[in-house]
Amino acid sequence: MNEAFDRRYEENMLQGGTTCCPGCGGPLFWKMALQALGPRTVIYGDGPCAMCAIRNIKIPTFNLHFSFVADGATGIVNAFKAKGWDDITIVSSAGDGATGDISFGKLSAAAERNENMIQICVDNEAYMNTGIQKSGLTPYGAWTTTTPGGKESNKKDVPLIMAAHGIPYMATVSVAYPRDLQEKLRKAKEIEGFKYIHAVIPCPTGWRFDPAKAVEVSRLGVDTWAWPLYEVEEGVLGMSRRPEQKPVTEYLKAQGRFRRLSEEQIEYVQATVDERRTNLLAMEGKRIIL
Amino acid sequence: MSFTRMMEGNEAAAWGAKLARAEVVPAYPITPQTELISHIATLIENGTMKAEYIKVEGEHTAMAAAIGASAAGARVFTASSSQGVCYMEEALWMPPGLRLPIVMCFVNRAIAPIGGLRPDHNDSLLQRDNGWIQLYCENSQEALDTILMAYKIGENRDIYLPVAPCYDGYFVSATATPTVVPDQEKVDKWLPPYKHELYSLHPDDFRRPPRPMNIAEGRYEVQKAHERAKQVIEDVDRDFKKVFGRGYDGFIEEYRCEDVDAVLITMGSMTGTARDVIDMMQEDGKRIGLVKLKGFRPFPSEEFREIAKKYQAIAVVDRNTSYGSAGGGIVSMELARALYPMDDRPLLLNFHVGLGGSDVTLRQIEYMADKTLEAAAKGKVDEAVDWVELHDLGEVM
Amino acid sequence: MAQVVRAFAPKADHDKCIGCGQCETYCPEGTVMLNDDRKPVFDYRYCKGCGVCANECPVDAIAMVKEGAQ
Numbered sequence: 001m002n003e004a005f006d007r008r009y010e011e012n013m014l015q016g017g018t019t020c021c022p023g024c025g026g027p028l029f030w031k032m033a034l035q036a037l038g039p040r041t042v043i044y045g046d047g048p049c050a051m052c053a054i055r056n057i058k059i060p061t062f063n064l065h066f067s068f069v070a071d072g073a074t075g076i077v078n079a080f081k082a083k084g085w086d087d088i089t090i091v092s093s094a095g096d097g098a099t100g101d102i103s104f105g106k107l108s109a110a111a112e113r114n115e116n117m118i119q120i121c122v123d124n125e126a127y128m129n130t131g132i133q134k135s136g137l138t139p140y141g142a143w144t145t146t147t148p149g150g151k152e153s154n155k156k157d158v159p160l161i162m163a164a165h166g167i168p169y170m171a172t173v174s175v176a177y178p179r180d181l182q183e184k185l186r187k188a189k190e191i192e193g194f195k196y197i198h199a200v201i202p203c204p205t206g207w208r209f210d211p212a213k214a215v216e217v218s219r220l221g222v223d224t225w226a227w228p229l230y231e232v233e234e235g236v237l238g239m240s241r242r243p244e245q246k247p248v249t250e251y252l253k254a255q256g257r258f259r260r261l262s263e264e265q266i267e268y269v270q271a272t273v274d275e276r277r278t279n280l281l282a283m284e285g286k287r288i289i290l
Numbered sequence: 291m292s293f294t295r296m297m298e299g300n301e302a303a304a305w306g307a308k309l310a311r312a313e314v315v316p317a318y319p320i321t322p323q324t325e326l327i328s329h330i331a332t333l334i335e336n337g338t339m340k341a342e343y344i345k346v347e348g349e350h351t352a353m354a355a356a357i358g359a360s361a362a363g364a365r366v367f368t369a370s371s372s373q374g375v376c377y378m379e380e381a382l383w384m385p386p387g388l389r390l391p392i393v394m395c396f397v398n399r400a401i402a403p404i405g406g407l408r409p410d411h412n413d414s415l416l417q418r419d420n421g422w423i424q425l426y427c428e429n430s431q432e433a434l435d436t437i438l439m440a441y442k443i444g445e446n447r448d449i450y451l452p453v454a455p456c457y458d459g460y461f462v463s464a465t466a467t468p469t470v471v472p473d474q475e476k477v478d479k480w481l482p483p484y485k486h487e488l489y490s491l492h493p494d495d496f497r498r499p500p501r502p503m504n505i506a507e508g509r510y511e512v513q514k515a516h517e518r519a520k521q522v523i524e525d526v527d528r529d530f531k532k533v534f535g536r537g538y539d540g541f542i543e544e545y546r547c548e549d550v551d552a553v554l555i556t557m558g559s560m561t562g563t564a565r566d567v568i569d570m571m572q573e574d575g576k577r578i579g580l581v582k583l584k585g586f587r588p589f590p591s592e593e594f595r596e597i598a599k600k601y602q603a604i605a606v607v608d609r610n611t612s613y614g615s616a617g618g619g620i621v622s623m624e625l626a627r628a629l630y631p632m633d634d635r636p637l638l639l640n641f642h643v644g645l646g647g648s649d650v651t652l653r654q655i656e657y658m659a660d661k662t663l664e665a666a667a668k669g670k671v672d673e674a675v676d677w678v679e680l681h682d683l684g685e686v687m
Numbered sequence: 688m689a690q691v692v693r694a695f696a697p698k699a700d701h702d703k704c705i706g707c708g709q710c711e712t713y714c715p716e717g718t719v720m721l722n723d724d725r726k727p728v729f730d731y732r733y734c735k736g737c738g739v740c741a742n743e744c745p746v747d748a749i750a751m752v753k754e755g756a757q
Contacts, residue, residue, distance in 0.1 A: 016732075022715075028714075028715035068350070072361075079314050080492075083313075106351055212739055213742055
């Protein structure tokens, strides 16, 4: 049976047994994503927790520090172009700290240059690999070691910002909806230019919940519209799921990091979620680029 | 077809990148490098050069893209100066340890504050600890030639180190001198295509060097590569001279040093001015010679110990600042350490000049030469570190 | 590869199992596979005992037992 598993890991292009925490959404994301991307792929990564999974990936990878999001991939894309190797997909992956904070400018520039690559943000909503510090993509009210009283500012809406660059394709994905995730990656593969995929990755360690609930919490994120799944293709917004909206408090109460939210704060979060839902539904099918 | 024309350093460097068949050029403009990359853009646009020019949004990105491209198998060229180099600094530490033979021109410019757009050498010398090979160029021709040599040196399978051809902003980058642009076919025969034995990111042939388990051993490998590089640099220079007719004596050129008591050591464009001063002074019977330091990293310690035996006084002209240092400028401290093991050491003087980009004048060089001869005659040095520009030397000449 | 240390390990009740494949889909490490009978088998070399498979199973056919008891 071990041989059967070893064969499976080869097929998955991902060796089982990463150094990620039990229940981490990182390897789960890559397990799903790699099946959609296929073996003619090169992955450029940086330093998020998902990096621990990248070490187990069986296709070519290359990495630099997280201040260089998209940069190394830009080099690889152009080198492959110079060599005429146009049948290889270049994927660039970064955590939320890299994407939203320290390398935000790099992301914007690569999008502006329309570099032919898939840029993925594996977003576990804080600097987890270094022990749970706040990032620009940490949601409002979340506990982290640098926001012990709960984060005061809102989560930076990187998906929308990237869409506003006018790139050919942008999509949000969740490990709770693998078919949607894989469809979007397959679609991105076929498009020429800069594609951006934003994946929220459940983090039992940093979000404070039982690892067994990793997928359940992700599903709640989508179903409460805290984490809506949508795409922007050629500037036109499309909703991937329009779930019956569950109260966001179900999502918040499932995670220890929101334990200290007051009733007032929960109402605020509900209001922001409602507003996003309303706006998304209103913009559905419309071109959202000016 | 080889051709000769008056050419500024930046244009000559662009031709160097073109002749070397650089495949990926990630670059961000900064004075005084700007014309180099706009020349490259023009050469690509008009079909003379075939390369992917990545118009990145900052120098930090430029070097990271260079690293990715080099690991992916492309021959890479980039360039920067001063503040751009500082912004790039985090990335600059990677290629030597990763053993990626990127070639990057440092178009020398002073680093702020207290200094403008013009050259001093702090930006390139800042790289002295991280493993980049550094070769300094006196003029446009040398810049072009050094770029070609740089690829041959860096891509040598026993070396695999990045190489920095350095030349002064404005005084080389924007000063036109007659420059021979060699024939592309001749260069192709001399410089084969880039193929890294340790790296490939293509799924059919994925290769990366293993991470060293012992950190010190891993670092020592880079040190050993530098030690091997000395011979390679000399061999490449000799070979270049054989094929193209121009050579730079590897690391050190002794100019009119037969039968002199003392020498000045210069780096970069001021060497050209210094040659004129030495000519004039020797005509007056002064026993002063000139040593041009081309190779700063790896530092030619043994070579210096050999030639230092011949002189009573050596003066290092430092176009850089190292506040609070053990004694004077960066090059003088390297030389002092190189000469330390000698039983019989010459006197060592150190002059700071051209700091923050100021011009280095004939008069200033004459002053330094006179001071050095004085020390040689007296058998002692009055002022170990002399900031030449603080003196009013009267007529500039 | 990591030397996996587990507190709990998954144990499947093949009679309860309906062969839906959710466990295989959602295992973060790929250490759950459906065999030829479409029943889950586990790679105990690398399984971390996170419990996602047990949590996602729609018919509670997987239980997390103390490590060693699987």
